[in-house]
Amino acid sequence: MMGLISYLVFFTTIASILAIAVLGLNLQWGNTGLFNGGVVAFFGAGAYGTLLLGGAPQADHIGGFNLFYPLALIGGAVAAGLLAWVVGRLTLHLRHDYLAIATFGVAVTFENIMRNAQGFSGGAKGLRGFTRPLEAWVNDGLTYNVLFLLVVSVLLICTYVFLERLIRSPYGRLLRAIREDEIAARSLGKNPGKIRLAAFITGSCIIGLAGGLYATFYAFVSPQDVLPTLTFQLWAMLIVGGAGNNRGAIIGTFLIWAAWTASGWSLSRFAPVELQIYTGTMQFILIGLVIVGMLLWRPQGLFPERLVVSQSGRKKN
Amino acid sequence: MADVLLHATDIVAGYVKDLPILKQVNIEVKRASLTLIIGPNGAGKSTFIKAVAGVVPVTSGEITLAGQRITGIRPDQMAQHSIAYVPQSDNIFRSLTIRQNLELVLRKSNSSAARIAELFARFPALATKHSEKAGTLSGGQRQMLAVAMALAVDPSLILMDEPSAGLSPKAAQEVLQLARDLTTEGVTILLVEQNVNQAMHLADHCYILAEGRNQHDADAAVLLNDPIVGEIYLGGRRVGTA
Amino acid sequence: MIQSLADGILVGAIVSLGAIGLTMVMHMLRFANFSHAELLSIGAYSALVFDALFSGILPILANKIGPLSMTWALILSMFCAMGATGLSAVLIDRFVFKRIRDKGDELSMVFASFGVALIIRNVLGLIFGLKSQLYSNDIVFAVMVSSDPLLLIKPDQVFVLLAALLIMLVLQFVLSRTTLGYALRAVAENPSLAEVSGIRLSWVIALVWIIGGMLAAAAGVFYGLNNHINPVIGRDLVLPIFAATIVGGIGSVFGAVLGGFIVGISANMALLILPSGYSPAVPFMIILVLLLVRPNGLFGETQT
Numbered sequence: 098m099m100g101l102i103s104y105l106v107f108f109t110t111i112a113s114i115l116a117i118a119v120l121g122l123n124l125q126w127g128n129t130g131l132f133n134g135g136v137v138a139f140f141g142a143g144a145y146g147t148l149l150l151g152g153a154p155q156a157d158h159i160g161g162f163n164l165f166y167p168l169a170l171i172g173g174a175v176a177a178g179l180l181a182w183v184v185g186r187l188t189l190h191l192r193h194d195y196l197a198i199a200t201f202g203v204a205v206t207f208e209n210i211m212r213n214a215q216g217f218s219g220g221a222k223g224l225r226g227f228t229r230p231l232e233a234w235v236n237d238g239l240t241y242n243v244l245f246l247l248v249v250s251v252l253l254i255c256t257y258v259f260l261e262r263l264i265r266s267p268y269g270r271l272l273r274a275i276r277e278d279e280i281a282a283r284s285l286g287k288n289p290g291k292i293r294l295a296a297f298i299t300g301s302c303i304i305g306l307a308g309g310l311y312a313t314f315y316a317f318v319s320p321q322d323v324l325p326t327l328t329f330q331l332w333a334m335l336i337v338g339g340a341g342n343n344r345g346a347i348i349g350t351f352l353i354w355a356a357w358t359a360s361g362w363s364l365s366r367f368a369p370v371e372l373q374i375y376t377g378t379m380q381f382i383l384i385g386l387v388i389v390g391m392l393l394w395r396p397q398g399l400f401p402e403r404l405v406v407s408q409s410g411r412k413k414n
Numbered sequence: 415m416a417d418v419l420l421h422a423t424d425i426v427a428g429y430v431k432d433l434p435i436l437k438q439v440n441i442e443v444k445r446a447s448l449t450l451i452i453g454p455n456g457a458g459k460s461t462f463i464k465a466v467a468g469v470v471p472v473t474s475g476e477i478t479l480a481g482q483r484i485t486g487i488r489p490d491q492m493a494q495h496s497i498a499y500v501p502q503s504d505n506i507f508r509s510l511t512i513r514q515n516l517e518l519v520l521r522k523s524n525s526s527a528a529r530i531a532e533l534f535a536r537f538p539a540l541a542t543k544h545s546e547k548a549g550t551l552s553g554g555q556r557q558m559l560a561v562a563m564a565l566a567v568d569p570s571l572i573l574m575d576e577p578s579a580g581l582s583p584k585a586a587q588e589v590l591q592l593a594r595d596l597t598t599e600g601v602t603i604l605l606v607e608q609n610v611n612q613a614m615h616l617a618d619h620c621y622i623l624a625e626g627r628n629q630h631d632a633d634a635a636v637l638l639n640d641p642i643v644g645e646i647y648l649g650g651r652r653v654g655t656a
Numbered sequence: 657m658i659q660s661l662a663d664g665i666l667v668g669a670i671v672s673l674g675a676i677g678l679t680m681v682m683h684m685l686r687f688a689n690f691s692h693a694e695l696l697s698i699g700a701y702s703a704l705v706f707d708a709l710f711s712g713i714l715p716i717l718a719n720k721i722g723p724l725s726m727t728w729a730l731i732l733s734m735f736c737a738m739g740a741t742g743l744s745a746v747l748i749d750r751f752v753f754k755r756i757r758d759k760g761d762e763l764s765m766v767f768a769s770f771g772v773a774l775i776i777r778n779v780l781g782l783i784f785g786l787k788s789q790l791y792s793n794d795i796v797f798a799v800m801v802s803s804d805p806l807l808l809i810k811p812d813q814v815f816v817l818l819a820a821l822l823i824m825l826v827l828q829f830v831l832s833r834t835t836l837g838y839a840l841r842a843v844a845e846n847p848s849l850a851e852v853s854g855i856r857l858s859w860v861i862a863l864v865w866i867i868g869g870m871l872a873a874a875a876g877v878f879y880g881l882n883n884h885i886n887p888v889i890g891r892d893l894v895l896p897i898f899a900a901t902i903v904g905g906i907g908s909v910f911g912a913v914l915g916g917f918i919v920g921i922s923a924n925m926a927l928l929i930l931p932s933g934y935s936p937a938v939p940f941m942i943i944l945v946l947l948l949v950r951p952n953g954l955f956g957e958t959q960t
Contacts, residue, residue: 126767130763132763132766132767134690134766134770187944187947187948187951188947190951191947191951191952192686192906193762193763193766194682194686194687194688194766195688195902195947195951197688197690197766198688198898198902198943199943199944199947201690201894201895201898202895202898202899202939202940202943202944203940205895205936205937205940206936206937206940206941209933209934209936209937210934210937212933213931213933213934329770329774332767332770336767374786375781375782375786378778378781378782378786379778379782381774381777381778382774382775382778382779382782384771384774385771385772385773385774385775385778386771386775387771388767388768388770388771388774389752389768389771389772389775392756392761392764392767392768392771393752393755393756393768396759396761396764
């Protein structure tokens with residue numbers, strides 16, 4: 098029973114952290130139409146950033162500034178935002194798919210550097226030496242995890258409320274206007290480039306925040322945590338939930354994360370031993386099928402957004 | 415009835431199914447005539463010739479050319495139906511040379527070199543620039559090339575969408591005169607124009623469309639002397655006002 | 657140094673073949689196709705299957721050609737693989753990309769191509785196993801062209817380079833001298849005008865996929881011949897191919913060829929300075945430099 102509860106706490110914590118990342122992604126793709134092909138780089142920037150800033154000094158690499166935890170977390174998010182600023186400045190004025198290519202390249206490069214830059218990231222063995230905040234005060238592991246889950250949930254709710262307010266504000270309407278018809282938005286005297294850059298950076302900061310929480314939870318991050326797998330998972334979560342719909346994004350995250358862990362568990366449990374090495378392979382095929390299938394047959398997601406001005410207008414005519 | 419080449423009966427058409435731009439249009443074009451369609455913005459003039467070309471889907475009604483039903487043809491099959499269409503803008507391939515533009519439309523023909531030689535004889539301005547990119551041509555020369563591309567496949571009907579738009583008055587007059595000259599060679603022209611004054615003097619017959627319906631039609635000569643038409647389209651003034 | 661240059665030229669030829677198809681698709685259909693590199697894998701694996709088939713039916717074909725590790729069976733297989741890959745590319749377009757295109761959802765094409773790449777890569781892994789395979793287990797020794805500076809070249813490498821250049825020349829001829837080539841350029845420039853000029857769009861789009869698939873298959877076979885065949889060929893080559901496309905400028909076939917060589921050579925040269933662990937990041941560095949200096953590529957038109 099305790100085992101089940103502690104697993105549920107663990108599951109919910111990871112899913113909530115990923116949900117924050119998916120909300121950030123939703124601001125980029127769902128609300129602004131920006132394709133981020135390297136979500137994991139921004140997630141990783143937050144993760145590495147937080148641990149480098151908040152961790153204890155290490156002999157073999159830089160970092161370990163022992164920063165007050167909330168500041169370290171914010172620092173991680175800022176690191177993700179800075180990365181987004183650089184990529185956005187270089188690509189957002191070009192054809193829309195340049196952003197996809199550049200972000201994809203950033204993710205490959207980010208993982209590559211984290212794996213190789215021993216003196217900075219700890220290399221392949223990852224970044225250790227981080228003590229989770231207040232851990233010394235809470236003796237019991239489960240209690241700590243429950244408390245951590247509470248913090249994560251509060252941050253998830255805050256992110257949700259922030260984004261809901263944002264997209265309902267005039268600024269949010271502007272984002273949609275740009276996504277639907279850039280030329281019209283420009284003719285209204287708005288500068289779509291600037292607005293898209295701001296949305297891209299904001300989304301990336303949120304993704305970085307999720308990365309920071311993720312690394313905090315494990316008190317550890319390694320190049321294995323920033324593989325492209327995560328990008329695909331987050332994408333599947335968003336498309337299942339429905340691009341543009343924040344509530345759907347959260348539900349989609351829980352669904353896909355449950356499906357992913359369940360499929361991994363059942364494949365490893367019931368599949369013949371010689372097929373076990375193909376567990377990941379089959380899971381990737383499933384993720385690919387979810388993405389393609391949703392785009393083909395239900396592009397609005399399982400929980401489509403209700404607030405699409407132009408489409409309802411079109412129907413009435 | 416005189417020799418009618420194009421018959422369009424009760425045409426309903428539009429880009430979106432439930433939103434017809436043409437609500438009911440009937441047009442007849444006589445063989446070897448220059449027929450003009452005019453009307454206010456949004457009347458459906460361009461949409462009509464696009465519907466004939468197969469670019470805009472026809473929801474109901476029938477179009478026949480020389481007695482053959484051509485409703486809803488595929489746009490890439492126009493040449494097989496002896497139709498050519500000159501779009502209003504972007505009607506040449508800028509990145510190809512002038513010769514390549516012509517070779518492209520003639521690629522299924524066996525005698526393309528001979529045909530291109532004929533066209534170059536007709537349009538010497540194009541001949542001298544034959545290996546230059548079409549994007550370098552002046553506005554008037556572009557229209558020449560667009561008309562030459564249409565003419566290349568030897569169509570019986572050419573649909574022209576505002577060929578004089580954006581041209582200098584002189585170039586506009588030249589391209590409209592070219593359309594007129596083609597009719598004397600037996601080619602039938604259906605022309606949409608904003609430049610009503612110049613076009614009307616050259617046209618045989620003229621249709622006026624409004625809000626996707628026929629409003630009026632008559633011989634161009636008659637309409638030229640019609641005070642109401644003159645007032646609306648030819649810049650005439652109402653009698654008694656300043 | 658010389659060795660790096662020679663190796664780089666060879667990699668460059670392979671990347672170029674991949675980039676030509678990608679640049680044509682990106683120009684005509686206006687989306688970054690992240691599944692294009694998977695066509696190289698499809699090509700490499702289908703050649704493996706055809707090779708086993710031909711060598712089994714006609715063992716005489718399994719003899720090696722001169723100093724190459726290539727057999728007649730493999731050459732024949734390569735042509736069959738080119739056909740099969742071209743066909744696969746058309747089918748993928750019909751089943752996925754065309755349907756999304758018809759909905760007018762341009763942005764989602766990139767997204768879908770990620771999913772398609774994931775499916776192809778892992779289905780290949782499931783069918784053929786995750787281990788690396790080779791066309792021939794015979795070891796072909798490199799020929800020492802010069803000892804100082806050291807330059808070792810395998811006969812296969814010379815063959816691959818010449819074959820790749822020949823394919824590019826044929827394609828260049830088709831594009832610049834035939835009306836088929838004009839039709840391709842016309843559709844890329846202005847699809848609706850192309851259509852009213854008598855070009856059937858669906859045919860031309862299929863043609864682009866066939867050309868792209870065929871070149872990718874050749875690149876895949878060449879890659880397999882010089883390295884080995886595994887399901888992650890696409891994953892490893894997608895970034896270099898994109899880099900070549902961007903360096904050359906989207907839509908420029910000549911640019912893609914040049915971009916391929918630039919990427920291949922600089923990736924190999926960079927390893928003279930950088931530790932080898934960084935090699936996957938080099939193509940992105942090239943993209944980065946280009947975006948800073950000349951965002952539209954060496955031969956690209958201004959994009960908006």
